[in-house]
Amino acid sequence: MQDLKKAPIGIFDSGIGGLTVAKAVIDALPNEDIIYFGDTARVPYGIKSEETVRAYALQITNFLLKRGVKMILIACNTVSASAKEEIIQAAGEVPVLDVITAGTNNAVSLPDHKNIGVIGTMGTVNSRAYVEAIHAHDPTINVQQEACPLLVPLAEEGWIENEVAQKTLHYYLDAFDDSDIQSLILGCTHYPLFKDVIPKILKNGNIEIIDSAESIAESAKTKLAELDLLNTSGGDFQCFVSDRPQRFHELAERFLGRRLNGVEVVALD
Amino acid sequence: MQDLKKAPIGIFDSGIGGLTVAKAVIDALPNEDIIYFGDTARVPYGIKSEETVRAYALQITNFLLKRGVKMILIACNTVSASAKEEIIQAAGEVPVLDVITAGTNNAVSLPDHKNIGVIGTMGTVNSRAYVEAIHAHDPTINVQQEACPLLVPLAEEGWIENEVAQKTLHYYLDAFDDSDIQSLILGCTHYPLFKDVIPKILKNGNIEIIDSAESIAESAKTKLAELDLLNTSGGDFQCFVSDRPQRFHELAERFLGRRLNGVEVVALD
Structure with a gap:
């Protein structure tokens, strides 16, 4: 069996805002691998119907699950408000935390x-x-x-x-x-x-x-400790987006509070 | 043959901003019927790829053409910059003007x-x-x-x-x-x-x-006069959107500078 401790934490948001959550998680859990997904092609979610937000959030959840995450952090208030239950259900045994x-x-x-x-x-x-x-x-x-x-x-x-x-x-x-x-x-x-x-x-x-952002990072740390899933040897950060908007890098680094390498654009739909 | 003079002018934008164009057209051409389409479900266009913007703009163009518009005004700078030629081609004999x-x-x-x-x-x-x-x-x-x-x-x-x-x-x-x-x-x-x-x-x-907005309204007036297509008996304003965002009515009326009745939500894709 693969060592689940070494699996990454998945974090997602409708755009780049959730990088403040990624920053807080990196600060609180510097030895964890992190996969971030920002749905920059379809941002903002706040003006979309709940049905659409749920559909998008489930696509992203599946993307993260396929990459073997050990925990999912919903770093988006709109998704937390309208799709949390669906994500928990889709995630099965993978714990899901949300910013709200x-x-x-x-x-x-x-x-x-x-x-x-x-x-x-x-x-x-x-x-x-x-x-x-x-x-x-x-x-x-x-x-x-x-x-x-x-x-x-x-x-x-x-x-x-x-x-x-x-x-x-x-x-x-x-x-x-x-x-x-x-x-x-x-x-x-x-x-x-x-x-x-x-x-x-x-x-x-x-x-x-x-x-x-700090609150969910602390919750993640507590939860991983409870489940004995803390990683001690990671620290990678991978960033995926659905589109690369103008000034993306500059913005992303401001939110993440550090250098950002290797952003990958992936299409979900 | 249907009287083309009585056909509406089609105006579209990625969202509600183009209502300033509608306002200017109503002011310059108060006897024209107008159909406005705002793609509020997919706004903003500015961060999307040119290919996506073109596909969306063509969907809206077809929507307006099906409703028998005699002229199309592109009230969106992003679409004007990246999809004007495609819209002109799709519109055939229907004249197309753009804000840029x-x-x-x-x-x-x-x-x-x-x-x-x-x-x-x-x-x-x-x-x-x-x-x-x-x-x-x-x-x-x-x-x-x-x-x-x-x-x-x-x-x-x-x-x-x-x-x-x-x-x-x-x-x-x-x-x-x-x-x-x-x-x-x-x-x-x-x-x-x-x-x-x-x-x-x-x-x-x-x-x-x-x-x-005023510039395109003046261009539309000149062009319709040239083509002998000015209406003298209209004045209806119909507003279609792809989603009804929060505070839509308040916002739309501020941009349009007058009361807005009967907004219809239509799905394009």
């Missing part, structure tokens, strides 16, 4: 949490997926959601700390000025890029920032 | 023009379609292009004149401060929304703003 569950578990585990803020894309906010996940733990927790549609294009433009980024963050985050949120979940895989700026924008400096 | 040709013709027709600015998405700028179209008229004209990736999401967020929009416009347009451009082509169908703000941002207040 990971971020939520992290937030609700903080002591005496009664007010949680969530920022995300319009699609994620409207899906109420974080609200439902938090209320599944404790229906008395107040959840305040704010959609921040411009943060994705800002992140892709590389405008993280300039005046435009700061003004934009103020427009969105000032909505939390008069609320008593104790933590703020970054409910979009692009948002970890703003992690250092957001605390400077929030009026209340004590708000805990929940980075769902 | 219309905006370019408008700019180069201005007297003593030697320096032209172009703003557009990353895809349009990298395609150099405006540069080539301008140089086909006069290779001695200097063309300065600036990509303005954030203007599309700003327009969709409805941030047109607020501080974020103004700062963003400054970031992009200050590049023209030290150049001698006499006109600036708005090379993206979203940009007419910023038409009133842009002159306030530009250091040189005498720069002529070339709105390619």
